[in-house]
Amino acid sequence: MTADAEVAAPIAARDxxxxxxxxxxxxxxxxxxxxxxxxxFVILVGSVGPAFTPHPFDETDLLNTWSPPSENNMLGTDRLxxxxxxxxxxxxxTSLVVAVTVLAITLLIGVAVGMAAGYLGGWIDGLLMRTxxxxxxxxxxxxxxxxxxxxxxxxxxxxxSLSIVWWSGVARLTRSLTIVLRQELFIDAAIVxxxxxxxxxxxxxxxxxxxxxxxxTSVGVGFIIMAEATLSFLGLxxxxxxxxxxxxxxxGLPMLGADPYLALFGSLxxxxxxxxxxxxxxxxxxxxxxxxxxx
Amino acid sequence: xxxxxxxxxxxxxxVLVVTxxxxxxxxxxxxxxxxxxMLSDHSANVEMADRLRAEYGLDRPVLQQFVDYSTxxxxxxxxxxxxxxxxxxxxxxxTGLVISPLLALAAIxxxxxxxxxxxxxxxxHRNQFADTxxxxxxxxxxxxxxxxxxxxxVYLLCIKLGLxxxxxxxxxxxxxxxxxVLAVPSAAYxxxxxxxxxxxxxxxxxxxxxxxxxxxxxxVIYRHALRNVLIPVLTQAxxxxxxxxxxxxxxxxxxxxxxLGRLAIESVFARDYPVAMAVVLLFVLxxxxxxxxxDVLYAAIDPRLRARMAAA
Numbered sequence: 001m002t003a004d005a006e007v008a009a010p011i012a013a014r015d016x017x018x019x020x021x022x023x024x025x026x027x028x029x030x031x032x033x034x035x036x037x038x039x040x041f042v043i044l045v046g047s048v049g050p051a052f053t054p055h056p057f058d059e060t061d062l063l064n065t066w067s068p069p070s071e072n073n074m075l076g077t078d079r080l081x082x083x084x085x086x087x088x089x090x091x092x093x094t095s096l097v098v099a100v101t102v103l104a105i106t107l108l109i110g111v112a113v114g115m116a117a118g119y120l121g122g123w124i125d126g127l128l129m130r131t132x133x134x135x136x137x138x139x140x141x142x143x144x145x146x147x148x149x150x151x152x153x154x155x156x157x158x159x160x161s162l163s164i165v166w167w168s169g170v171a172r173l174t175r176s177l178t179i180v181l182r183q184e185l186f187i188d189a190a191i192v193x194x195x196x197x198x199x200x201x202x203x204x205x206x207x208x209x210x211x212x213x214x215x216x217t218s219v220g221v222g223f224i225i226m227a228e229a230t231l232s233f234l235g236l237x238x239x240x241x242x243x244x245x246x247x248x249x250x251x252g253l254p255m256l257g258a259d260p261y262l263a264l265f266g267s268l269x270x271x272x273x274x275x276x277x278x279x280x281x282x283x284x285x286x287x288x289x290x291x292x293x294x295x
Numbered sequence: 296x297x298x299x300x301x302x303x304x305x306x307x308x309x310v311l312v313v314t315x316x317x318x319x320x321x322x323x324x325x326x327x328x329x330x331x332x333m334l335s336d337h338s339a340n341v342e343m344a345d346r347l348r349a350e351y352g353l354d355r356p357v358l359q360q361f362v363d364y365s366t367x368x369x370x371x372x373x374x375x376x377x378x379x380x381x382x383x384x385x386x387x388x389x390t391g392l393v394i395s396p397l398l399a400l401a402a403i404x405x406x407x408x409x410x411x412x413x414x415x416x417x418x419x420h421r422n423q424f425a426d427t428x429x430x431x432x433x434x435x436x437x438x439x440x441x442x443x444x445x446x447x448x449v450y451l452l453c454i455k456l457g458l459x460x461x462x463x464x465x466x467x468x469x470x471x472x473x474x475x476v477l478a479v480p481s482a483a484y485x486x487x488x489x490x491x492x493x494x495x496x497x498x499x500x501x502x503x504x505x506x507x508x509x510x511x512x513x514x515v516i517y518r519h520a521l522r523n524v525l526i527p528v529l530t531q532a533x534x535x536x537x538x539x540x541x542x543x544x545x546x547x548x549x550x551x552x553x554x555l556g557r558l559a560i561e562s563v564f565a566r567d568y569p570v571a572m573a574v575v576l577l578f579v580l581x582x583x584x585x586x587x588x589x590d591v592l593y594a595a596i597d598p599r600l601r602a603r604m605a606a607a
């Protein structure tokens with residue numbers, strides 16, 4: 001850092017360790033903090049909640065179907081008399097499990113492909129990036145229809161479909177970061193000292209690009225949750241008796257006139273969750289790149 | 296320019312080939328024999344099965360079937376439906392071929408002016424209350440999936456207030472809500488883009504010059520700045536159209552509209568794969584062509600891009 005930049009930096013942030021400076025920048029954004037609180041709540045509900053549901057989420061009560069909110073069922077019941085609140089809580093877990101799994105798979109594939117393309121260059125880069133271009137031509141719903149035709153609908157189908165759609169973005173990002181890093185002197189040093197290629201990628205490239213990739217892909221969690229809910233809503237995704245917010249809204253929609261609680265509460269849970277993840281994601285992005293602030 | 300268009304056309308070929316392979320594979324991946332599905336109760340009738348198999352070309356070698364499938368598909372012939380035996384896929388698609396593009400077009404014509412006006416408005420009032428309000432609305436509109444938005448709107452407008460019919464297709468009143476729901480995410484996306492680009496444009500020197508020579512703020516923004524916002528928004532039209540196409544699946548399902556999206560999903564569950572895959576093929580083709588058109592249009596507008604592309 002030059003002396004000029006030192007002076008230009010806000011005094012409060014100058015003497016702090018970098019992580020604390022980032023934290024301050026993050027907390028300064030009100031919307032990001034709101035998003036953070038929502039996400040924390042959803043994660044808490046999704047991880048611990050299923051152990052404390054008021055009723056088992058798949059317990060049916062055919063004498064008490066489509067009940068409005070009552071003392072026994074705080075948010076009412078669905079078509080089979082199952083407790084809506086309990087199913088919302090378990091639905092949070094479903095959303096999170098799908099999102100985290102998809103994130104893990106896309107990171108694994110995307111980072112591997114992106115590093116190979118970016119580091120090796122040449123025809124390998126050309127081939128891999130053309131593949132990425134082709135993948136980007138397929139919207140998630142289309143991919144899901146294809147995967148469903150082969151595997152049938154269900155959680156696996158959702159995870160596979162969304163992974164197929166998402167890895168290409170991660171690969172592009174990884175590639176561009178790798179290309180920049182490859183020009184660094186320490187990579188040249190590693191090559192000259194005879195470090196084998198896999199070791200260069202693993203020990204020198206990966207640690208330097210992983211953090212930004214992780215942050216930027218996590219920003220997309222809101223969209224993964226949205227895509228999962230959409231597929232489940234269309235019937236291509238999570239199947240009964242497993243609980244998913246998209247599936248609950250699908251179930252509740254025809255009853256909107258007589259008994260709107262299932263669809264409305266499902267939509268509310270889903271909407272608030274995605275808003276939370278998106279606010280947090282935008283906040284994280286601005287925190288790491290203040291130039292984008294307010295854009 | 297011609298070279299550029301040719302290059303882009305060639306670039307489409309791999310996408311098409313992959314789509315054809317994948318859709319053909321999906322049709323053939325049907326667990327069991329399609330003929331058994333078609334005949335259902337009569338599946339023990341060997342003679343009938345053989346006749347159907349010959350009619351659908353299922354008795355030929357797989358590679359031959361693929362070549363037939365591809366050449367026919369590219370000419371708009373998608374073979375016969377499994378669900379409605381002897382009925383060509385194109386007839387099953389029927390009016391859906393018109394309805395889905397119509398929905399998407401209506402939505403984009405609604406979303407464009409709304410989005411650009413909202414985005415410009417927010418940018419002009421940067422960091423004021425109006426800007427914050429628009430941003431909050433945009434975050435909500437971009438975050439809540441369209442079927443959740445539809446749930447709230449149907450509940451409020453159709454059930455509580457009784458203003459619009461709940462579902463169906465045919466009258467103008469029935470089209471209002473589907474088009475609106477379809478337009479919301481696109482309008483929000485366009486608004487966010489317009490706001491970003493407008494903020495950038497407003498910092499340019501020529502804007503300062505215009506203001507310095509005493510031009511009214513309104514003229515500066517609407518006559519001069521807005522034009523330069525439209526071009527970058529145009530480049531994102533591919534993403535916007537992609538989103539719209541996917542969302543027609545949802546909207547058609549919610550509002551019970553006999554479009555291609557709903558038909559595709561119904562067909563997957565009915566194992567009528569030729570119909571489902573025809574829709575997939577049409578959607579991918581449409582999506583790719585739209586993107587090509589946008590790129591060509593953009594290259595026509597921006598000579599720098601044209602030069603770079605021709606050199607590459």
